Amino acid sequence: MITEIAIVDVKPDAGDAFAAAYAKAHELLATTPGCRSARMMRSEESPDRFVGVVEWESKQHRLEHFRGTDRYAAYGALLRPYLAAPPRVEHFEAV
Template sequence: MVTEIAIIDVKPGEEAAFASAYRDTGHDLLATTPGCVSAAMHQSNETPTRFVGVNEWESTEAHLDNFRGTDRYARYGAALRPYLAGAPLVEHFDDIMHC
């Protein structure tokens, strides 16, 4: 399993609209993708314009092939991109210890 972390900054004043777009469209596009184990979005208490997506995938390939390489990714971007302040920072992480 691999964890995808996406650090997302949205335009000031667009926090509620971004959260709504994620709830209405983004989450289902991720969560129903083959190979997606879990999908969550968190909003910072200290920096309300910062969100962090934490998604678990069966493998990096499952994410890249089943989501990024499909029309799901285009639809996800179309729903959320209008609210972004810049490109998200996205990386994949392997679990070295889980409790």
């Protein structure tokens, strides 16, 4: 299993709109083969900052079933208008 962590900064005062867009985009992500769980959390101190946490069966599942598909393009199209900068994304394995 691999855990994907994305730190997402949205444009000033776009937090509510981003959260609403994620509510629609979540289904695209969560129903991807190999996606075990997906959630987005919002900072209480910085309401225009979010952290996305996705657990994948493997990095290969993420690449083949999400990243390289129309599903990824649709997910990005819903969220991209609200981003202040590209998300910072890293992948982690349990130790």
